[in-house]
Amino acid sequence: MTWNPTTGCTKISAGCKHCYAEIMSKRLQAMGVEKYKDNFEVRTHPSALNIPYTWKHSKVVFVNSMSDLFHKDIPTEFIKQVFSVMNDNPQHIFQVLTKRAERLLELDKELKWTHNIWMGVSVENEKVKKRIDFLRKTKAKVKFLSLEPLIGPLPKMNLSKIDWVIVGGESGHNPRPMDADWVVDIQEQCKIKDVAFFFKQWGGKNKKANGRLLNGRTFDEMPEIDLQHSV
Numbered sequence: 445m446t447w448n449p450t451t452g453c454t455k456i457s458a459g460c461k462h463c464y465a466e467i468m469s470k471r472l473q474a475m476g477v478e479k480y481k482d483n484f485e486v487r488t489h490p491s492a493l494n495i496p497y498t499w500k501h502s503k504v505v506f507v508n509s510m511s512d513l514f515h516k517d518i519p520t521e522f523i524k525q526v527f528s529v530m531n532d533n534p535q536h537i538f539q540v541l542t543k544r545a546e547r548l549l550e551l552d553k554e555l556k557w558t559h560n561i562w563m564g565v566s567v568e569n570e571k572v573k574k575r576i577d578f579l580r581k582t583k584a585k586v587k588f589l590s591l592e593p594l595i596g597p598l599p600k601m602n603l604s605k606i607d608w609v610i611v612g613g614e615s616g617h618n619p620r621p622m623d624a625d626w627v628v629d630i631q632e633q634c635k636i637k638d639v640a641f642f643f644k645q646w647g648g649k650n651k652k653a654n655g656r657l658l659n660g661r662t663f664d665e666m667p668e669i670d671l672q673h674s675v
């Protein structure tokens with residue numbers, strides 16, 4: 445399930461090169477979808493703030509698959525409104541992912557971190573490893589790393605206070621390669637630090653054929669959170 449109270453973004457690091465949201469925005473604009481009439485320009489959508497109140501059953505929700513909530517052009521007031529909606533709906537798990545970890549930390553004190561908000565940062569190579577430190581300093585109750593598309597090794601990460609690590613290789617027409625040794629190393633780091641590890645895919649031009657087995661097995665670990673007693 446995705447929920448997009450904001451749309452649009454601008455590229456910030458190497459992981460953005462083949463941005464899925466940018467490609468999708470262009471398609472949706474061409475199809476005449478009102479929300480994407482300005483293509484990939486950053487826009488807020490106040491009318492989308494009501495949507496989570498209408499869902500009858502508990503859901504796992506990926507927030508802003510078409511944007512980055514902490515982009516500099518999203519007003520702080522609007523980010524707070526998005527958080528209010530998440531605070532009001534503890535029956536759903538909201539997963540928020542950003543590459544703007546610096547702004548995330550700047551706003552940390554102004555945000556209410558309920559247990560149903562899982563906060564993540566994207567880290568594609570060593571150059572942007574600092575995002576993990578910014579995330580660590582926030583008061584988010586569940587913290588995760590999306591190492592996707594992994595385009596370089598990430599040795600010796602500080603995984604203190606990190607609950608979950610997701611790894612995935614790039615797919616599409618011109619994917620950048622992901623070395624198996626990088627993935628094995630990250631899985632070992634997670635094992636040593638007792639951090640849940642999820643291996644999404646090898647990626648490549650034929651992601652289906654390449655599958656998601658690592659050392660002959662799948663890794664689908666998730667953080668163990670008891671929502672009933674945690675909000």
Ligand code: SF4
Nearest residue numbers: 453454455460463511
């Ligand atoms: S931060 Fe995310 S949404 Fe924004 S350009 Fe990069 S990949 Fe796309």
